[in-house]
Amino acid sequence: MFSGFHRLKDMGIMGINSRNLDFIAPHNRRQYYRLVDDKVITKKTAIEAGIPVPELFATIEYQEQLKRLGDILAQRSCNQFVIKPAKGSGGGGIMVIKGRTAAGYLRANGQVITLPEIQYHISNILGGLYALGGARDVAIIEQCIENIDLFDKLAFQGVPDIRLVIYKNTPVMAMLRLPTLASGGRANLHSGGIGVGLSMDQGMTTNAILHNQYITHHGDTDAPLLGHIMPDWDQVLDIGVKAAHMAKLGYVGVDIVLDKHHGPMLLEINARPGISIQIANRQGLKARISSMGL
Ligand SMILES: Nc1ncnc2c1ncn2[C@@H]1O[C@H](COP(=O)(O)OP(=O)(O)O)[C@@H](O)[C@H]1O
Numbered sequence: 001m002f003s004g005f006h007r008l009k010d011m012g013i014m015g016i017n018s019r020n021l022d023f024i025a026p027h028n029r030r031q032y033y034r035l036v037d038d039k040v041i042t043k044k045t046a047i048e049a050g051i052p053v054p055e056l057f058a059t060i061e062y063q064e065q066l067k068r069l070g071d072i073l074a075q076r077s078c079n080q081f082v083i084k085p086a087k088g089s090g091g092g093g094i095m096v097i098k099g100r101t102a103a104g105y106l107r108a109n110g111q112v113i114t115l116p117e118i119q120y121h122i123s124n125i126l127g128g129l130y131a132l133g134g135a136r137d138v139a140i141i142e143q144c145i146e147n148i149d150l151f152d153k154l155a156f157q158g159v160p161d162i163r164l165v166i167y168k169n170t171p172v173m174a175m176l177r178l179p180t181l182a183s184g185g186r187a188n189l190h191s192g193g194i195g196v197g198l199s200m201d202q203g204m205t206t207n208a209i210l211h212n213q214y215i216t217h218h219g220d221t222d223a224p225l226l227g228h229i230m231p232d233w234d235q236v237l238d239i240g241v242k243a244a245h246m247a248k249l250g251y252v253g254v255d256i257v258l259d260k261h262h263g264p265m266l267l268e269i270n271a272r273p274g275i276s277i278q279i280a281n282r283q284g285l286k287a288r289i290s291s292m293g294l
């Protein structure tokens, strides 16, 4: 369906070069990248703008703070949290902790991990292992999102997210991303997540892809993937538009999660959103954008 260069052009598909030259360069000013490339700054600015975000439990900035990590984690009555690099991308370095046992902490995939192993992981984050350009980084410890019932059925051991592409403050395309056994609790397609196209009017699942192949059922849960409607869809779109406006960027990917108790929340904003969302929606972004008169 997507083979042949001229054919792609005819279908209004956006390639990486066109994304960079026609959308990112003219609409995203470099001076504003700082806010979206650092998830600590994104979170603080979102709170000021009244956009809901997962609660920040702690940030770890120096290796010395790791000695107190056991205390920092114990201060939290809840045993669920997520550790992530402030400057990470594509799901890199994200560790989802779902509980605690006598042997240690329980990861989303059921694996037990000890405190020294978590300290080692954070030490790697601080060293820049997952950061853009390998620069020194900060580790974020934040509230773990609790899945709504629909997502518990659809996803495998992790939290799905909704990716919205917002162009000129208007939502133009949407995709639900589902964690799989292979993706380790993260929804990113590059980690092995499933991408599911969403209709813009009501957030209904339309087509699903895994590694660019169309599928109809989740391979790990057997759950049928098509025909589901996202709850709180208007709120999801509203958060996307507010996030793009807050970031002062004209072409962005906004990641939103749905918490069982707190509703839709902003996870992050991407200044260089990937282009696979077109395959999950069987439509090119250029075609979509021009059909909307933008
Ligand atoms: N607070 C959280 N609770 C549960 N899962 C999370 C949380 N933060 C991130 N994740 C998982 O990791 C994925 C990637 O998170 P994100 O913050 O967008 O980082 P990245 O920049 O690496 O894409 C999410 O889609 C979700 O599956």
Ligand SMILES: [Mg+2]
Residues within 6 Å of the ligand: 090, 091, 255, 268
């Ligand atoms: Mg993301």
